[in-house]
Amino acid sequence: MLDIMPDDQSQDDLHAGSSPWGRGRHGPQTRPLTESTKADVLVVGGGITGSMVAQHLAARGLDVVIADRERPGLGSTAASTAMLLGEIDRSLEELTAVYGFERAAAIYRRSLAAMQGLGALVAGLGIDCIFRNRPTLYITAEDMSGSALVEEHRLRQRADLPGVHLGHADLLSGFGIDRAAAIYSPGAAEADPLLMSWGLLTDAISRGARLLDANIKTYDHGPSSVVAVTDDGRVVEARHVVLATGYVMPDFVKNGLHETVSSYAIATVPQADRALWPEHALIWEASEDYLYCRTTADGRIVIGGGDDATTDADQRAAKLAGKTWFLEESLRRLWPKAEPRAACSWSGAFGTTCDGLPLIGPVPSMPRILAAYGYGGNGITFSFMASRMLAAYIAGQQQSWFETFALDRDPPGL
Numbered sequence: 479m480l481d482i483m484p485d486d487q488s489q490d491d492l493h494a495g496s497s498p499w500g501r502g503r504h505g506p507q508t509r510p511l512t513e514s515t516k517a518d519v520l521v522v523g524g525g526i527t528g529s530m531v532a533q534h535l536a537a538r539g540l541d542v543v544i545a546d547r548e549r550p551g552l553g554s555t556a557a558s559t560a561m562l563l564g565e566i567d568r569s570l571e572e573l574t575a576v577y578g579f580e581r582a583a584a585i586y587r588r589s590l591a592a593m594q595g596l597g598a599l600v601a602g603l604g605i606d607c608i609f610r611n612r613p614t615l616y617i618t619a620e621d622m623s624g625s626a627l628v629e630e631h632r633l634r635q636r637a638d639l640p641g642v643h644l645g646h647a648d649l650l651s652g653f654g655i656d657r658a659a660a661i662y663s664p665g666a667a668e669a670d671p672l673l674m675s676w677g678l679l680t681d682a683i684s685r686g687a688r689l690l691d692a693n694i695k696t697y698d699h700g701p702s703s704v705v706a707v708t709d710d711g712r713v714v715e716a717r718h719v720v721l722a723t724g725y726v727m728p729d730f731v732k733n734g735l736h737e738t739v740s741s742y743a744i745a746t747v748p749q750a751d752r753a754l755w756p757e758h759a760l761i762w763e764a765s766e767d768y769l770y771c772r773t774t775a776d777g778r779i780v781i782g783g784g785d786d787a788t789t790d791a792d793q794r795a796a797k798l799a800g801k802t803w804f805l806e807e808s809l810r811r812l813w814p815k816a817e818p819r820a821a822c823s824w825s826g827a828f829g830t831t832c833d834g835l836p837l838i839g840p841v842p843s844m845p846r847i848l849a850a851y852g853y854g855g856n857g858i859t860f861s862f863m864a865s866r867m868l869a870a871y872i873a874g875q876q877q878s879w880f881e882t883f884a885l886d887r888d889p890p891g892l
């Protein structure tokens with residue numbers, strides 16, 4: 479596998495172009511770290527993952543410091559297409575081949591529950607992030623036959639997951655999509671990921687969390703605390719550290735489970751309402767390098783895909799014009815009613831794991847340093863899951879199923 483990105487990569491190395499998120503607003507202000515400090519928990523990284531972890535821990539009454547060396551939210555979070563799915567990059571059929579049916583089904587149910595928890599959190603806090611509940615359409619790729627999704631649907635039914643199988647005729651008459659088959663499922667959502675992240679950070683700060691401008695360079699793991707040292711020699715000493723640094727990570731966390739690739743996305747010009755598909759479903763394809771698309775509150779279509787193995791930021795940026803054309807053409811074929819012209823386009827580093835699952839839990843042999851790496855196309859759902867699991871770890875309440883996401887897991891079927 480290709481390596482994950484080195485720790486010295488900046489936010490500019492993570493994405494190029496511009497995404498439509500943030501609505502011209504500014505996120506919460508960071509404060510400089512002027513002197514060494516202590517906290518219950520240091521969260522390193524103020525993107526969607528760090529925000530979710532910090533908000534939850536602060537709500538549980540812990541003294542939280544969030545350190546970000548650049549502008550919180552403007553890493554991978556700003557490049558996300560923010561389709562908030564309970565479904566995982568690996569189909570239930572694929573996950574069953576790796577972990578067996580019972581375990582794979584439990585993972586799917588937990589992911590769906592995390593998605594529901596995320597919706598409840600945003601609603602409960604009243605975060606203004608244009609969060610909309612949406613169904614999903616998991617469609618066959620252009621070269622696939624309808625039988626391809628029959629087994630997947632059967633397994634989902636057996637796992638008690640919601641969803642209906644649509645053949646070609648039903649998919650065409652119900653949604654106007656000319657593909658061989660689809661699985662239609664309720665329980666997903668879309669949002670503006672940057673506004674969500676900033677809203678969570680703002681809530682954490684209102685509960686006493688401190689958002690600091692600090693570049694954490696080293697971690698000294700001791701028996702009762704971790705001493706984290708910044709590039710200018712200041713210290714944050716905390717009982718626990720949560721690493722939420724996205725697609726860059728310290729060397730001591732890296733292993734062979736994960737890699738970074740590149741993904742590309744466009745947001746079209748606004749469409750007339752009649753040019754959008756019914757229910758504004760989140761659409762994604764049942765294929766390895768899938769296309770994915772959603773709509774936005776102002777009537778745009780966001781379509782992403784064209785993933786490739788590029789890891790170099792300059793090469794990724796150089797490919798953007800060609801990928802924009804590819805995505806416009808893909809949209810034209812999938813949904814001919816739309817005006818596919820891109821109003822903005824962007825590219826991003828994209829972290830994946832070999833089993834499609836996130837990396838959540840203690841760093842091996844460093845129990846006070848916890849990882850929150852929600853990789854994959856439903857990374858934001860996994861960020862929510864990480865926030866709840868890591869709070870349980872910190873409280874000494876971990877459960878046996880947490881092992882599924884351990885950093886040193888060894889997927890049996892791979």
Ligand SMILES: Cc1cc2nc3c(=O)[nH]c(=O)nc-3n(C[C@H](O)[C@H](O)[C@H](O)COP(=O)(O)OP(=O)(O)OC[C@H]3O[C@@H](n4cnc5c(N)ncnc54)[C@H](O)[C@@H]3O)c2cc1C
Pocket residue numbers: 489492522523524525526527528545546547548549550551552553554555556557558559560561562563692693694695722723724725726741742743782825826827828850851852853854855856857858859
């Ligand atoms: C093109 C694209 C499309 C995607 N689509 C979806 C989707 O539809 N649905 C979905 O759920 N997910 C999607 N994802 C994945 C999702 O966006 C990511 O899982 C998520 O944004 C990761 O957020 P994060 O907070 O972990 O990382 P980031 O947002 O990158 O935040 C990490 C932060 O850590 C800081 N940092 C790093 N190192 C240090 C250090 N040493 N000291 C201090 N600060 C540090 C950085 O400055 C950064 O702000 C997509 C990703 C991409 C690129």
